[in-house]
Amino acid sequence: MSSDPFYIYGNSQKPIQVRAERIALYLGAGIIEAWNKKHEVYYVFFYKHDFLTAAKAKKLRRHSFIESAFKQGMVFDAPHPFINVLLSTNHPCRITRLDPLLKKLDKRYTPQEKAFILTFFESFISKKRLFHEIKSIFYVYRRNGQNLMAYQIVQILMDFAPNHDLVRQLRSDLNFKAYADMYQSQSDQILAKDLIFAEKRFYSKKENDHFFQQLMTLLNEQSRWIDMIGLYVGKLIKTPSEKYYDPLIKLLDKHLNEQQTMQILENLCRQSPHYIPLKQDLLKKYIKLNKLENVLNMVDPSDFNLDASQTEPIREMLEQLDLETRTLTSEQLQSLFKIVIDFHPKKAADLIHSYISTLLKTNDPVFVRELLKPFIEHRAVRPVYSKVDRLITFSDDLDQMQVLGELYYEFSQPEQAIECFSWEMELKPDDPTPLKWLSKVYHEMGMKQESKAYKQLLTNLQKRA
Template identity: 35%
Template sequence: MNPTTIHVKQQKDNLVLVPSRVVFYEQMQLVETFDDQSECHMLFFYKQKYLTAVRTTRLKIHSYVARAFKEGTVYESQHPFLQALIESNAPLQKISYPQLKKKIARPYSRQEQAKILTFFESFIPKKQLFQDMKSLFYQYRREGNMSGAYRVIRVMRDFAPNNRFVKEMANDLSYRKLANLYLEQSHTLMERDPLFKEACTSFEDHQRLLEKEGRWIEASSRQLSHFYNQPTPESYQSYRASLSRHFDCDSRTFILEQMSQAIPSFQPVTEDLFQHYVANENVMGVARLYTERELQLNEEQLNQVEVLLERNRFDETPDNLLPFMKRLTAQHPEQTRALLDAFIIRLLETMELEQVHDSLMSFTKKSSLMRKVERMNEIREDLDCMQELGELYYGFQQLEKSIECFQMEMELKPSTPEPLRWLSKVYADKQMMDESKAYQQLCVDVQKWA
């Protein structure tokens, strides 16, 4: 699903990093990665746009990043959100702090620049960060933009609430009217302060804002969290439509699996996941979901399962499907009769006879093939029954094992033509005509001598 490595350009050697997890917090996304020396590198994003990478040994306890990991939404490395975030920003390049300040000066307001600087408290001296924010504040002041200056002060207040300068500016009478507007959550003020608007707006309005700004990964993350908090059919249908717009089939399946694990009792997710597994011919996914969720299949779903299993011949490891087939055949004995026979044949192709017999003991429905397996298990070490065992193996199309039985019968009873006839027949089925003719001639000779 996710890229196993992330490549980040830097001045000397490029960094090759393995992602560990990603956190979404406010407007920031942070990807935690590790290099081949197990050193941690943080990749910073603001509103889904890549900023830079920073190597770190530890985080300050009360830093913005530490708070993000504590209060934000974290996804592990295999999540499609992380993949989408990396792919939409490639190629990535590590830049210095002075370069970062220049990079963010072009597309972002000074308020947003101040906000971005707070991300780096664990890596850049706090005094330096504070001075740079203060410079942004004074740029607004010199322009006479009191509203912009106060917006920066609000960011600085969150960053350094006990700083004397911040306290003085926050309580300055010049900003009293603006402070009251924030308390009132003025609509006019929200249009001027996008960060405040995101913090105060309704879920629906916030989603529309994110979609409008092209921040669909953030929107999808918030919508997923909203669904977990309110798992209603309406919220699920809305999120399902969003998944279809933005993610490919594999990513949708992954997210549905996560949702199914988080809310196993929510039936619409389970049903959609079942259809994804069927469409992708994921036999083990269907089996696991059917068994763990105790699904009740309707006629159409049962037909889908039958077609899937017939096409895939029960996957490469049919023994893993034993719990699935046991429950399926018990619930639908008549409809799955042929399917059960095909399953038994497949088991014999991949497992020893004794293992197949023991595995089928717990099945409540005993088919004719099961009884044949029981008989085969009874006589498998009886030298007087090698002819019968060979014929039973042949009935299961286990040609190599039938040959072994008939050859042993031939050695035990050299004057009997019957095993020779069978050997000629089996080799003919294997399109080994020289061997078939040889045994046919040997059979004729034995009959003459008799």
């Protein structure tokens, strides 16, 4: 499924139309990969859900932050609610040059956050220039005697340019030894003071439930619900459990609309198809959003525990269903029959008869009979199955044209009924029955002249009798 197009605004007056392909969530960054019609790729950057800038990619540097984001981060293919939410709340998306971007970062973020964010862009901006900007932040802290904050910047430089001479020198600088030891031991004090470092540590060990919960606490304190949803989804794919599922549902209900929640649950269900609470909630969403085809695609809705508030909308959908406007597969049609039998037993016979009448307009009776065959033992299906079977049996039997015509009439196929009654009239010219039917059918079709003509023939026949 293709995502909706959106626009990136560059230096030229004409906006660039692109389509999102995927999004990566990684250590606070959200990065949307999008392509234009010329097959050029653009990346749209966010930090903690807020838009930063967009950039056109020529080549991504190896071991860069953006490469790590799409390899080690949480990646979701478009279309996806995360993409829609970020784009809709951060419009318009503009390509910003470095100097205006630096001013923007100075206004919105701490110097440490600014240094970290700058590492996102080494595939788009000179690494030398980025290093200079981060180094400048370090020197400001060191001149002010803020050694812990200075060492926080060193930590960022160690990830960004570990082999740079200055970074090697600072790593072994005795002035920072106490802080280096604290980072090495990953003390609680450091984790409380350096949240960027803490998030890296918790994320790298998120498979461990203790660190996962610490990561979730940190994200919750920063109101980063998109990242939290992504992490819960990842956990559920590997370990389906109410421990992760219940808080996920609460987040979805709080932050996303019904359609967006349905998309998240659908994506999750494709990867964790046997987790029953998930399937139950997804089915309820389909019912609430009147998604009949999706309901039919569920393995067997009657296996789920549905209360009256869910079963009543199903019955309404079944009564309002018009098969002429929908294209359903054989499997979906058989699911439809099953649902009618299970959820609407009082009207099952009438509804199935109505569905079959519609199907016979465009399908061979043999095909329709095969659809019904698995349900032949059900009281609601047996009569209509028998009639379809007789349609097939009598189709070439000239002695049964009257019966065949009445069956076609019952299944709302007047043209075929007329053809059968016409044959019957020729085969039995003294029988008034086919004339009565021909007059009746033409009248109901609005063909008054033809109806009167057969009525007159019937009158004449009765006078001669």
